[in-house]
Amino acid sequence: xxxxxxxxxxxxxxxxxxxxxxxxxxxxxxxxxxxxxxxxxxxxxxxxxxxxxxxxxxxxxxxxxxxxxxxxxxxxxxxxxxxxxxxxxxxxxxxxxxxxxxxxxxxxxxxxxxxxx
Numbered sequence: 655x656x657x658x659x660x661x662x663x664x665x666x667x668x669x670x671x672x673x674x675x676x677x678x679x680x681x682x683x684x685x686x687x688x689x690x691x692x693x694x695x696x697x698x699x700x701x702x703x704x705x706x707x708x709x710x711x712x713x714x715x716x717x718x719x720x721x722x723x724x725x726x727x728x729x730x731x732x733x734x735x736x737x738x739x740x741x742x743x744x745x746x747x748x749x750x751x752x753x754x755x756x757x758x759x760x761x762x763x764x765x766x767x768x769x770x771x
Contacts, residue, residue, distance in 0.1 A: 667673075674680060695701075 696704075
C-alpha cells in the first residue's frame, strides 16, 4: 500500500479495523447512538446540565480563539508571513471600494485618471 505524504505509516496501517474500533471518539459515538435508540432516558437534571454545557461551547470556543489571537506575536502572524499588514489590508479595502463605486457610477474612470495630475 502507498505511504501517506510526510508519514512513516502506510494508509493500511492507519485505517486498520483494530485502530478504527479502538478509537475513543468512534467508541463514544457508537455508545451514544445505542443509548439514543434505547427506551432508557436520563433524568432531567442530567440532561439539563449536559444541555447547558453544550450551549456554552460556541461562546467558550470564540473566547479561546480570541485569547489565542491576542497572544500572538504580530511579527510572526500569518498575515505578516504572506506580506499583509494592517495598513496594506486597509489600503486594499479602499481600492476595492473605490473601484466598485467607479463601476457603479456613471463617470468614466478613464476620464477621471486623465484629469488627475
